[in-house]
Amino acid sequence: MSVRPIIHVMVGALADADGRILVTQRPAHVHQGGLWEFPGGKLEPQEMPEQGLARELAEELGIEVRASRPLIRIHHDYGDRRVLLDVRRVIDYSGTAHGREGQPLAWLAPEEMDSARFPAADRPIISALRLPSLLLITGADPRQADDFLVRLEQSLACGVRLVQLRAHELSAAAYAQLADAAFERCERVGAKLLLNRDPAEVADCARHGLHLGSRQLMACATRPGCATDLIGASCHDPAQLAHAAALRVDYALLSPVKVTATHPEASPLGWSRFAEWVEAAQVPVYALGGLTADDLPEAIEHGAQGIAAIQGLWNKNNCR
């Protein structure tokens, strides 16, 4: 059997002032016809990715892209063809986007996007658009609840909008109590709280989702939690990343990228192995391990959704 070539497709995520993203409808007669998609098209031979994106968006939307940055790259096999969707966030452009090929356009908040109305390969793109670039994992000391909640409020004031409540040292009852208080702090500013605990123990806790440890992840045969839960999982190798994607979790953490104070014995991946594993993953991946918000540009260049950190984000001195 001949190996089908991978079709490299450049895809643009273009936001309006309210953060809504431009989507267009594919003509009925083409591959994945009738579905909604993010604008873009095939990279031409000899073309650089950013150049290809700019050409496609000029042809389809009549805009001039001035700057973009990587969002996510998705390899997908449709059976009849293999594609690489190379998705970039457009960060600067001129002109007014309009359907130059007569295609219907709509601006949708990422939360409004129904993945069933997009090609199958687009599901992780929608997840990536819904997620921020910083993920805080809470640090010490959850046994001192008042100080802990002040720390949390400081991190939220610094702009953190996704929080994983990690407090393995607490009893189930103390964890539930802290989770309720943390949820209330997060709700106030529109941040999301994920509970890192056995799902059965936190069934009655208010939350926006769950975070699974790598062992919990590998023990799951289906996506846990309820339909509205945002689900994330800790991963340390390609097999775990593949399982996370198969369960259709919303994000994965991949660690340790660098040496960390919390896991000094673990050998770090470094950015090039991180990038190689992320390239094969069909899920947004946060880089974790010895990182701070200053590492964000490097993480994004290596394919990350963003960075996750305890020390790097759990300290008001790191506010920027």
Ligand SMILES: Nc1nc2c([nH]c(=O)n2[C@H]2C[C@H](O)[C@@H](COP(=O)(O)OP(=O)(O)OP(=O)(O)O)O2)c(=O)[nH]1
């Ligand atoms: N632009 C775009 N293509 C997508 C998305 N999701 C997805 O699976 N694809 C697939 C569908 C197609 O197989 C391929 C894009 O090819 P295309 O035919 O639209 O490319 P093109 O604009 O260069 O068109 P043409 O040269 O074939 O006329 O990528 C998406 O969100 N946006």
